[in-house]
Amino acid sequence: MIETLFTYKEEPKTNATIIAIDVLRAGSVIITALFNGAKLVKITNSIKKAREMKKDGFIICGERNTTKIKGFDKGNSPLEYFDVKGKKIVLTTSNGTKVVEKASKISSKILIGSFLNLDFLIDYVKNDENIVLWCAGNNGNVSFEDTLFAGAFLEKLKKENRNDLSDSSIISLNFWKQTGLKFEGEHAKKLISMGFKDDVEFCKRISVYNVIPVYLNGAFYEVRTC
Ligand code: MLT
Numbered sequence: 001m002i003e004t005l006f007t008y009k010e011e012p013k014t015n016a017t018i019i020a021i022d023v024l025r026a027g028s029v030i031i032t033a034l035f036n037g038a039k040l041v042k043i044t045n046s047i048k049k050a051r052e053m054k055k056d057g058f059i060i061c062g063e064r065n066t067t068k069i070k071g072f073d074k075g076n077s078p079l080e081y082f083d084v085k086g087k088k089i090v091l092t093t094s095n096g097t098k099v100v101e102k103a104s105k106i107s108s109k110i111l112i113g114s115f116l117n118l119d120f121l122i123d124y125v126k127n128d129e130n131i132v133l134w135c136a137g138n139n140g141n142v143s144f145e146d147t148l149f150a151g152a153f154l155e156k157l158k159k160e161n162r163n164d165l166s167d168s169s170i171i172s173l174n175f176w177k178q179t180g181l182k183f184e185g186e187h188a189k190k191l192i193s194m195g196f197k198d199d200v201e202f203c204k205r206i207s208v209y210n211v212i213p214v215y216l217n218g219a220f221y222e223v224r225t226c
Contacts, residue, residue, distance in 0.1 A: 001130050002157065004150045004168040007137030008098040011106075016130035018103040019113040019121070019153070023145040024187050025076050025196075026096025026136070027114040028203040029061075032078040034222035035116075035209040037085035042219040043100045044092050053090045062092035066194055077199050095136040095143075100215065103134060110215035115149060115181075118156065119207040120225045126160045133169070144185025145203075151176020152206075181206075 001014055012018065021027055030041050042058065044050050047069055050060045061074040068075030069092070076093050091097065103110045113121045113133070125131055133153060135146035150172035154165060158173070165173065181204055188200050213220035 001164050001166055002133070002154065002162060002169050003131070003166040004133045004135065004147075004154075004172045006135050006142045006147060006168065007140055008095060008102060008134070009137070009140055010134075011102075012132040012134065014130040014132065016107060016132045017109045017111065017125055017128040018107045018132045018134050019111050019125070020096070020099045020103055020134050020136070021113055021146045021149055022093070022096030022099065022136035023114050023143075023149050023203055024183070024191060025078060025199055025203060026091065026093040027112045028078045028116055029076055029081055029091065030112050030213050030220055031114055031116045031209050031211055033081040033084050033089055034213055034220065035211045036082050038081070039086055039088050040219040040221050041213065042088070042090045043097045044090060045097050045101055047092055050090045050092045056088075058088045058090040059084070060090055062097075064094060066191060066196070077196060078202055079198060095139065099134050099136045104215060104218070107132075112213040112220060113149065113153060115152065115204060115206050116209045117207065117211055118149075118152060120210045121212055122153065122156045122160065123225060124212050124223070126157060126162065133172070138185070138187045143187060145183050145188060147172050148176050148179060148181075148183075152181075
């Protein structure tokens with residue numbers, strides 16, 4: 001069964017591979033950082049914990065209300081993650097990191113999906129029996145762009161003869177088919193109004209990074225596909 005969850009507040013029904021989705025922007029940041037050679041990306045919900053990790057050699061990164069946290073090295077723009085080769089990153093964000101923390105208590109296989117790694121991700125999971133597309137959402141509400149990505153993923157997975165979709169997955173798929181690659185949700189609009197139009201355009205690119213972030217002992221590491 002392939003199930004879609006629309007916000008971090010929901011819970012999966014099956015024991016499954018979990019694909020954590022936060023298109024704008026945490027998921028796209030993690031993929032970009034690992035593609036550019038970051039050693040690992042650790043996830044935390046706590047600004048305090050992230051700050052404490054500075055002494056252990058981490059670069060401390062993240063946002064609240066889309067803005068870089070005071071005293072942090074980087075914010076949550078994927079465009080800031082081109083110069084991270086060999087670096088250990090700790091990331092805290094408003095929605096994306098919540099899904100990962102919840103998922104880590106439920107599944108031993110947690111991956112990150114966004115438009116940036118879409119086709120590579122399909123290849124990586126197409127034979128997994130149960131898959132949960134877990135959208136971070138937007139502050140507890142459905143996110144336009146996360147749902148769109150779930151639909152784009154499902155359209156491609158169906159071409160691999162997967163038709164075992166939950167009702168929530170059928171809804172995502174139809175939303176994608178009707179809408180196409182348009183980022184018109186509340187969060188995209190907010191980011192554009194705050195000067196992050198380039199981030200929104202960056203996160204729309206399909207299958208440009210052959211990296212699957214895989215979660216292991218509290219951090220994401222890259223699996224690079226050919
Ligand atoms: C989040 O995790 O809530 C988002 O990535 C927020 C953002 O766009 O900075």
